[in-house]
Amino acid sequence: MTEADLTDEERERLGDVVALQPTKNSELADRWGLEGGSEVHSYLEEHLKEYYFRDENSLIRATEEAAEVSGVAPGVEEAEDGSRVVRVPDLQYHVLRVLSDQDEDPQSVVGVLQAVRGLDGGLDPDNDAIRESLRSLANKGVVEKVQLTVPTYRLAMSRADLQVERLDD
Numbered sequence: 001m002t003e004a005d006l007t008d009e010e011r012e013r014l015g016d017v018v019a020l021q022p023t024k025n026s027e028l029a030d031r032w033g034l035e036g037g038s039e040v041h042s043y044l045e046e047h048l049k050e051y052y053f054r055d056e057n058s059l060i061r062a063t064e065e066a067a068e069v070s071g072v073a074p075g076v077e078e079a080e081d082g083s084r085v086v087r088v089p090d091l092q093y094h095v096l097r098v099l100s101d102q103d104e105d106p107q108s109v110v111g112v113l114q115a116v117r118g119l120d121g122g123l124d125p126d127n128d129a130i131r132e133s134l135r136s137l138a139n140k141g142v143v144e145k146v147q148l149t150v151p152t153y154r155l156a157m158s159r160a161d162l163q164v165e166r167l168d169d
Contacts, residue, residue, distance in 0.1 A: 006069065010047050014062070015072035017044075017052055019087050019167055022059035022075075022139050026132070031089070059139055076140045085163045086142050091116075091125055092133045093166040099143065101159050106144075106152035109134065 006014065016031050017023065025037030034040055044052055044060070051066035067074055076086050088096065098115035100107050107115070113130045116123055125133075134153045137143035144156040155162065 011070055013043070014048055014051055014066055015070035017048065017060060018062040018067045018070050018072040019075050020089070020136075021061045022055060022057075023136065024059060024139075027136060028060070057139070076142070079163060083161045083163055084142065084157065085165065086137075086140055087165045087167050088137070088140075089167050091123070091129060092137055093164060094119060094121075094123060095130065095133045095137065096142070096155075096162075096164050100154040102144075102155045102157055104154060106146040106148070106154040108150055108152050112153065 013028075013032060016028065020027060020031070025040040028034075028040045028044075029036050032040070032043075034043070048066075051063050051069065052060055053063065055061050062070075062074070073085075073087065075088070076084060079085050086096075094116050095112055098112060098119065109127055109131050112134065113125065113127055116125060116130065134143060134145075138145050138153070138156075142156055142162060143153050146152045146154060
């Protein structure tokens with residue numbers, strides 16, 4: 001398959017893979033409105049096989065060519081000033097807004113949930129959505145999981161060294 005052979009839907013979904021990487025089947029299923037991970041896997045294998053791979057943790061990553069073909073910037077990259085740029089969906093954006101800084105006490109999933117719900121904007125995610133957002137952000141290397149009695153999280157870097165861009169849904 002060549003770049004010219006991609007349909008508009010394939011090019012758009014390839015852009016999602018690039019922007020959300022590293023990602024999981026479930027995150028793409030939510031983004032694409034598919035039933036589950038097996039549908040995502042089938043789609044990737046049938047339509048985008050040349051443009052993605054799975055890393056050592058089985059996370060989905062785009063090839064360098066995928067970014068060029070889709071015209072979408074990678075989900076995580078280093079900026080010229082040494083900070084990290086991360087592009088995230090709306091809920092992850094809000095999680096990063098409320099999450100403890102690197103040098104502060106970490107927060108539990110429930111603490112992050114309550115903080116997100118307390119933001120202006122009427123967000124009402126559930127525990128599972130917050131937990132999945134935190135895992136995805138940890139996979140991107142911008143959040144660290146601090147194992148106490150219950151898992152807690154905080155930024156893995158200084159907030160000053162992190163640029164967050166919200167992806168359009």
